[in-house]
Amino acid sequence: MRxxxxxxxLAAFCAAAKAAPYVTLxxxxxxxxxxxxxxxxxxxxxxxxxxEAVLVDPIEGEDLSLxxxxxLFRHEGTVKVFHAARQDxxxxxxxxxVFPKPLFDTQVAAMVCGFGEQAGYETLVRRIAKANLDKTSRFTDWSRRPLSEAQKDYALADVTHLRVIYEWLAAQLKKNGRGPWVEEELAILTDPAxxxxxxxxxxxxxxxRTTSGRFLAVVKELAKFRETYAQAQNVPRSRVMKDDALLELASTRPSxxxxxxxxxxxxxxxxKPEIAEGILAAVKAGQEMKPEDMPKVDHPQDAPQVNGALADLLRVLLKAKSEQLGVAPRLIASSAELDTIAAGGREGEALKGWRREAFGEDALKLCKGEIALSAKGTEVRVVRL
Incomplete structure (x- = not known):
């Protein structure tokens, strides 16, 4: 263990990684x-x-440059493999x-290969790598030094088993032709937005639940101050004020x-003075906001009317499609998106890219009465009309 x-x-290891087809991280x-x-x-x-598997320690290596x-992230000849990569x-x-390119996320790949909505690493290790993980070090304080041998073993297991998982999932994607589906999802992960x-x-x-323009104006200014202060001071939002306190202040509006x-x-x-003064300034700014600049929310009466029966049929269609394809239903469409489609909406993510191919086209046909659903035993079938 190095x-x-x-x-x-680090440069020497990354040079070796550049010569490899992939590296797990x-x-x-x-x-x-x-x-x-x-x-x-x-x-x-x-x-x-x-x-070789290594630990890179930016705390022990005070002068370590990444x-x-x-x-290596910019080197396109080596695939950078993560599991649940978003926070990394x-x-x-x-x-x-910088973003690693090309990127492969085994959680995303597993979701389109039939492993459920949130394919945990432990599940993939057990089912694909045929191994078990010791998770006793999961919630330890990783900033304390020295690291124990148990911590090091735990950390390395997160990349050593990942090799087997990546190779298996990459082969599955090549077999089922769903590589482009994964690429669409990874494009979101590598978008700075x-x-x-x-x-x-x-x-x-x-x-x-309040839709008052003036109340929301104060909420907006308080949230803006909290976010700006938290970013600048690198402290959690809750250290500035929690949501319940923010809503209380938007209601009482102290001057x-x-x-x-x-x-x-x-x-x-x-x-504290610097926060208190920022809160008072934010409340004042919200109080003085012009009516045309106030935040607006949709009123319930303005929302499109959902056809409840059609929404239920879309849920059945989604379940049938997800089971047929072996893809987690929530990855294809959320319940809110189904309601939007049932209400006549035609702009959602479920109607774009691979989701349209997997579900969206038939969802629209169901809405138009061009297809129907029938049951045979436990199987739901699509019937062309």
Whole structure:
């Protein structure tokens, strides 16, 4: 077991990886106390049962530069293999401004190869690699040093078994012709917009039943301040204020420190002068927002009317198609998307790309009365009319 702590050793390993058809990767990180993930460890393995597997330790290697790794990410002759890559990719995009190319995500591939909606790594190890994982180190503090042997073993297992899983799934995709389906999903993972949080849009994540324009204007300004402050100080949003406190402040709209001090839900951290002043400024900005600039939400009466019977038929069609194709239903279409189609919507993701081929075309035909559904035993069949 080798731990890399110098730029020279990392460059040597990455040079070997460039000569290989693929390399498997994973990371360990912490995010409980920061806005951005803190990278604690990188695991990498070369192909083959005896291919070298290493740990890259950016904490022990204080002068370690990850540029050799980023150069490997840019090298298109080597496939970079991850499992559930989204959080890993966010770390490398934020820190290095780079995405691995070409990329392969075994979780995405497993979902289109019949392994369910959230194909866990442990499941794939058991079913494909025919091995068991020791997960006792899953929730350890990866920022503490030295790492124990158990932690190192756990970390390496996340990339050594991944080799077998990748080769098996790549062969399945070649056999079933669904490689392009996976590529469509990976294009989302390597889109900078996936990881770019705009403070002006932060209010959209806050759940509220109130549709008052003035209330939402204050919510928008408070959420914008919270996001901007959390990013700048690299602290979790909840350290600034939690959603329930934000909604309380949008309702009470304090105009000075005394009124702010009456908040029941604002935590001690949120009462610090720099945060308190930001909150008051945000409330003031929301109060002064022009009516034409206020956030707007759709009123229930403006929403298209869903044909409930048709929506139920679409759910049956989706279940039949997903079972036929061996693809997780939620990967094809969400319940909300089915309702939208049943209400006449024709713009959703379920009607684009591989999803249209797998389900969308027949969904539209069902809506037009061009096909029907019939049952034979436990099997649901599509009948052309």
């Amino acid at each position: 731990t890399i702590t110098t730029t020279e050793d 994973d990371t360990e990180f912490l995010r409980e106390r920061t806005y951005w993930s803190k990278l604690c460890l990188i695991q990498m393995a070369l192909p083959g049962k005896d291919g 540029e050799p790794l980023y150069d 990719l966010e770390i490398f995009f934020v820190e290095g401004g 996936t990881y770019t949080v705009h403070p002006d849009e932060a209010w959209l994540r806050i759940k509220t 000075n420190m005394e009124e702010l001090g009456r908040s029941r839900l604002l935590l001690r951290e949120g009462r």
